[in-house]
Each structure stands twice: as structure tokens, then as C-alpha cells.
Amino acid sequence: MKANYGYMDGSGEYYITIDTDHCNNCSHHGCITGCPKGMFQVITDDYDDEVAEIKEEFRKKIKYDCADCKPTTDRPPLPCQAACTPGAITHSW
Numbered sequence: 001m002k003a004n005y006g007y008m009d010g011s012g013e014y015y016i017t018i019d020t021d022h023c024n025n026c027s028h029h030g031c032i033t034g035c036p037k038g039m040f041q042v043i044t045d046d047y048d049d050e051v052a053e054i055k056e057e058f059r060k061k062i063k064y065d066c067a068d069c070k071p072t073t074d075r076p077p078l079p080c081q082a083a084c085t086p087g088a089i090t091h092s093w
């Protein structure tokens with residue numbers, strides 16, 4: 001399942017999408033330590049699967065929390081995506 005975390009405002013759409021189908025078989029949960037802001041956590045969902053999610057307190061301000069990882073030029077690979085070797089994480093902006 002693809003789970004979206006974020007919001008839309010006058011300046012654009014700011015969503016992190018996690019394809020949780022990848023998470024249950026992920027042995028390292030690299031997203032937890034890979035994000036310098038500590039935005040990810042892994043929980044057990046209603047189906048007893050381990051899935052990553054964005055912590056509640058970040059969901060309404062991800063544009064600002066992610067800004068350090070997203071310079072307008074010469075943007076390096078995002079740490080969260082580099083850490084998630086299964087490729088579950090995408091960003092809308």
C-alpha cells in the first residue's frame with residue numbers, strides 16, 4: 001500500500017509517500033537512522049505487518065524539516081532514499 005504523509009498549501013504539494021509493501025521484508029529499517037531529523041518510525045499495523053511511517057509531529061511541516069536535504073541546486077541524494085535500499089520512499093517535491 002502507498003501511504004502519503006504531508007499536505008498541500010499555496011506554494012505546492014509536499015508529500016512523502018511510503019510504499020509499505022517493501023517494509024515488511026526490510027531487514028534493516030534504514031529510514032529510522034538515515035533521516036537526520038528522525039522523521040520515520042516503524043510500527044506494526046492492523047495486519048501485523050511492520051511498516052514505516054512519518055511521525056505525527058512532522059506531517060504538517062515536512063516542507064520545512066526536509067529543506068536542509070533539498071538545496072535548490074546541486075541537490076545530493078536524499079538521505080532517507082539512500083538509506084531505504086528497497087526503494088519504498090518517494091517525495092512529491
Ligand code: SF4
Nearest residue numbers: 023026030031052084
Ligand atoms: S528502510 Fe524503506 S523499506 Fe525499510 S522500513 Fe524504512 S521505508 Fe520501509
Ligand code: SF4
Nearest residue numbers: 035037066069079080
Ligand atoms: S529529505 Fe531529509 S529530512 Fe526529509 S525525510 Fe528525507 S532524510 Fe529526512
